[in-house]
Amino acid sequence: MQQEKNIKIDIRHVNIFARDVKILKDLNFEVNSNQILGIIGPAGSGKTTFLRSLNRMNELETGWRIDGQILLDGKDIYDSELDVNSLRKRVGIVFALPVALPMSIYENIVYGLRLSGVSDKKRLDEIVEKSLSAAFLWDEVKDRLSLSGLRLSGGQQQRLCLARVLAMEPDVILLDEPCSGLDPISTTWIEDALTELKKKYTIILVTNNTMQAARVADMTAFFLMGELIEIGLTKQIFTAPVKKETSDYITGRFG
Amino acid sequence: MKLLGEKGVERLLSVVAFSAISALGLIAVFIFIEGLPFLFKYGIKDFLLSSDWRPDAGKFGIYPMIAASFWVMLGAMLIGAPLGIAGAIFLAEFVPKTVMNIIKPAIELLAAIPSVIYGFIGVVVLAPVIRDLFGGPGLSLLAGAIILGIMIMPTVISISIDSLLAVPVSFREGSLALGATKWQTVHMLTTKAAKSGIVASIILGMGRAIGETMAVIMVTGNSVMIPHSPLESVRTLTANIALEMSYAIGMHREALFATGVVLFIVIIILNSIASVAIRKKVIVK
Numbered sequence: 001m002q003q004e005k006n007i008k009i010d011i012r013h014v015n016i017f018a019r020d021v022k023i024l025k026d027l028n029f030e031v032n033s034n035q036i037l038g039i040i041g042p043a044g045s046g047k048t049t050f051l052r053s054l055n056r057m058n059e060l061e062t063g064w065r066i067d068g069q070i071l072l073d074g075k076d077i078y079d080s081e082l083d084v085n086s087l088r089k090r091v092g093i094v095f096a097l098p099v100a101l102p103m104s105i106y107e108n109i110v111y112g113l114r115l116s117g118v119s120d121k122k123r124l125d126e127i128v129e130k131s132l133s134a135a136f137l138w139d140e141v142k143d144r145l146s147l148s149g150l151r152l153s154g155g156q157q158q159r160l161c162l163a164r165v166l167a168m169e170p171d172v173i174l175l176d177e178p179c180s181g182l183d184p185i186s187t188t189w190i191e192d193a194l195t196e197l198k199k200k201y202t203i204i205l206v207t208n209n210t211m212q213a214a215r216v217a218d219m220t221a222f223f224l225m226g227e228l229i230e231i232g233l234t235k236q237i238f239t240a241p242v243k244k245e246t247s248d249y250i251t252g253r254f255g
Numbered sequence: 256m257k258l259l260g261e262k263g264v265e266r267l268l269s270v271v272a273f274s275a276i277s278a279l280g281l282i283a284v285f286i287f288i289e290g291l292p293f294l295f296k297y298g299i300k301d302f303l304l305s306s307d308w309r310p311d312a313g314k315f316g317i318y319p320m321i322a323a324s325f326w327v328m329l330g331a332m333l334i335g336a337p338l339g340i341a342g343a344i345f346l347a348e349f350v351p352k353t354v355m356n357i358i359k360p361a362i363e364l365l366a367a368i369p370s371v372i373y374g375f376i377g378v379v380v381l382a383p384v385i386r387d388l389f390g391g392p393g394l395s396l397l398a399g400a401i402i403l404g405i406m407i408m409p410t411v412i413s414i415s416i417d418s419l420l421a422v423p424v425s426f427r428e429g430s431l432a433l434g435a436t437k438w439q440t441v442h443m444l445t446t447k448a449a450k451s452g453i454v455a456s457i458i459l460g461m462g463r464a465i466g467e468t469m470a471v472i473m474v475t476g477n478s479v480m481i482p483h484s485p486l487e488s489v490r491t492l493t494a495n496i497a498l499e500m501s502y503a504i505g506m507h508r509e510a511l512f513a514t515g516v517v518l519f520i521v522i523i524i525l526n527s528i529a530s531v532a533i534r535k536k537v538i539v540k
Contacts, residue, residue, distance in 0.1 A: 057432060089434035099425040102448045111443070112433035161429070168433065 008033040008172065008202040009054065014068035016046070016053055018061070023049050025226045027068070031219075036194060036203040038217025038234065040210050042249065045223040047206040048096075051174050054204065055091035056084050072172070089116065092165030093174040097181060098157035100149030105132075105141050108149040108160055112168045127167050134197065135163035136189045155186025162193060172202045180208060191216050210250060214238050222246045286519055290512035297506075302513060308479045308495075310503065315510040317517070319481045323396065323489035324465055326482055327475065330400025331407055331464040336457050338404070339411030343453075346412070347419035348441050359416060366409035374473030377402040382474060391486030394476035400485070402470050407460035414459065414533070418452020419445055455532035462525040465518065468493040492518050 009031040016024040024046045031037050039047050052058045053066060056077065070077050077087055089112065101108050109128045110118075118124060128145065132138040137159040141152070149160055158178055165173055175194075179187040194203055194216050207213050213220050214234060221231040222245070230237065230246045241247040259267065294302060297315055305316025342362075346355045377398055386393030422445050430440040446453065476488025477498060490498075496511050496518075503511055 055432070057428070060428070060431065085434045085436050087434075088432055093432045095425070095428070095432075097425060099423075099429050101426055101429055101444060111430070112435075114443070115433065115435050115439055164429075164433065 006033045007031070008073065009204075010069075010071040010074070012069040012071065014053070014066065014070060016049055016058070017065045018049070019063040023226050024053075027228050029221065029228060029231050031202060031204060033202045034198055034200070035218040036198050036205055036216055038213030038220040039204065039206045039223060040208075040213050040220060040249070041223035041229075043208065044225075046226040047223050048176050050223070051093070051176050051204060051206050054172070054174055055088045055093055057088075057093060059084070089168050090170050091172045091174060092168055092170040093176065094158070094161045094165055094178045096177040098154050098161055100152060100157045100160050102150055103148065104146045105149050105152070105160065106145040108164055109167045112164065116168075131163040131167040132160075134166050134193065135159040136193050137163055153186075155182045155189065158182060158186065159189060159193070162190065166197070170201065172204065173197065175203065175205045177206055177208055179212065187212070222249060224249070283519065286512060286515045289509065290514075290516035293506070293509035293513045294516065297510070297513075302510070303517070306481055310499070310507040310510065313506060315506070315513075317492065317495070317510075317514055319479050320490055320492045320495045320514070321517075322481050323475070324491040324493070326396055326485075327399040327403060327471065327489065327491055328461055328464040330396065330485065331403035332457065332461060334401060334404030335407040335411055335460055335464075339408045339456070339460070340415055340453060342408070343412045343415030343419060343456075344441055344446065347416045348437065348445065355416075359413065362409050362412050364409075365405075366413075370406065370467060370470040371473070373402050373406055374470035377470060377474035385486070389486055391484075392476055392488050394474055394488055395486050396475060396482050396489045397485040399471050399475040399489070399491070402474050403464045403467055406467060406470065407463050410463055411456045411460045414456035415449070415453045418449040418456070418533075421452065422448045451532040455529040458525050458529040458532065462522050462529070465525070466493060466522055468497050472497060 007030045011027050011029050011031075014024060014027040015022060027050065039050070041047055049058065054070065054077070058064050058066070066078060072087075072091070075082070077091075101111060103111070106128055109131055110124045113124060113127060129138060129142075132141065137156060140156060141147070141160075149157065152160060158181075162173075162175075162178070179190055182190070191212065194205065197203060198218075205213070205217060217234045219231065220234045220237040222229045222237065222241075222243075224245055230241060230243045232242075237246065238250060241250065302315060302317060303321065304318050305314070306318040307314040307316040308319060346358055350358075378394070381398050381401060382393035382395075384393075385391070385395060385398055389397070426444055426448060427440055430444045431437070435443065471491050472494045475491065475494065477490040477494055478488040479490050479495075480487060482489045492514055496514055499507070500511055
């Protein structure tokens with residue numbers, strides 16, 4: 001695999017606390033552009049917390065604190081000058097549970113654009129088609145865009161959520177176990193979409209399904225109890241892990 | 256309990272529950288029996304649309320009272336609904352849960368204050384202020400609208416908060432994750448999702464405003480007149496019944512019951528609309 005050294009996100013000495021409990025301990029690594037970084041690890045190892053700290057969704061909870069730096073294109077995202085809402089437009093997130101907003105499929109997709117003040121109908125139409133196609137959903141819904149997003153199946157709603165993020169044309173897409181509630185076919189749809197999308201975006205995929213990381217990720221990071229145990233090329237992590245914990249987890253000896 | 260047994264308790268409870276419903280039924284039947292014959296005797300059109308209310312001359316036109324009730328209610332809505340909804344949005348979306356849990360019960364307590372107290376404050380505080388600021392007698396349509404606007408706020412706030420809080424957190428998170436500010440989320444998502452509950456709160460408030468009697472009698476002045484300005488003295492449907500029932504006999508008495516029929520129908524309609532709206536809390540298009 002061709003390796004492009006183009007650092008998108010630089011995580012430096014990041015510690016995250018929730019109510020004075022240290023959830024993540026001294027994280028130090030880089031995420032390259034146009035790659036999929038898979039994050040694996042047992043439940044409770046801080047994967048989701050880490051992901052949500054990348055677009056500051058953690059701030060919605062109380063008693064939460066971070067120290068260290070997270071640089072996006074060289075700029076600290078926790079800088080007090082930085083506008084958190086525009087950060088979230090650049091760093092989109094797809095949650096574990098598919099949640100369409102209570103409005104039509106069309107309005108779901110253009111919701112973020114309307115926030116940014118885009119109102120040109122033609123442009124919105126174009127973006128709706130483009131985003132839904134990129135999320136492999138267009139063919140299923142193109143004739144019923146005015147239907148409520150809540151009427152779609154779980155798998156369709158999750159692709160709708162992905163399309164909603166894509167419509168914003170973010171730099172980075174975060175996915176928090178996007179397939180945990182989906183059937184195998186929907187999972188395949190999402191995975192295919194991701195493989196296609198990394199050409200344009202930087203993707204971080206948290207997954208409980210180790211095999212999913214093996215299938216789609218370029219790089220894989222293994223988290224355990226709030227620590228980054230190992231990060232490397234997916235192939236290396238799955239065939240020749242350096243740390244014993246990693247090989248134990250991958251071969252299913254614990255977790 | 257042992258004496259009655261499972262079946263017995265069940266039967267006893269159903270009798271209790273049924274008696275509450277039958278009370279409503281009996282009230283309805285009673286009012287209609289007393290009021291309906293008059294409506295047909297006198298003529299529904301004359302009764303509702305004539306503005307000549309002179310019971311001693313056999314003239315029973317309640318149009319001035321209908322107009323007064325309507326305008327007082329509308330004024331109360333214009334004052335109470337925006338304030339109530341804004342308050343509900345503030346409490347549900349912008350203050351910490353702990354603060355809301357203190358303020359919301361306090362607001363609900365406002366509903367427990369006897370209406371005569373509201374009327375009293377209206378007479379002593381509000382009416383003189385209106386008289387000094389705008390002229391007129393002070394005891395007026397405006398005073399009624401303001402007092403009722405305050406009285407319906409607990410209803411509007413409490414039900415609106417409940418329906419805002421019923422909007423799933425995941426919707427808000429989804430919106431914020433797309434870069435929406437808190438206010439954009441409220442304005443584009445939460446209030447839309449809670450719309451039916453908010454509408455219901457307003458309609459229930461309208462019902463309350465139409466039905467309120469004591470406070471209204473005390474602050475509106477009670478002249479039987481079609482209002483031409485908010486500063487005029489008016490008499491609502493409820494006030495008319497309460498003021499005249501004690502000495503009314505014959506046709507006069509029947510006319511007051513017929514007024515009750517009109518009120519009853521209006522309030523049943525408003526409450527039915529509200530309960531239908533409340534049932535579908537989150538709108539799924």
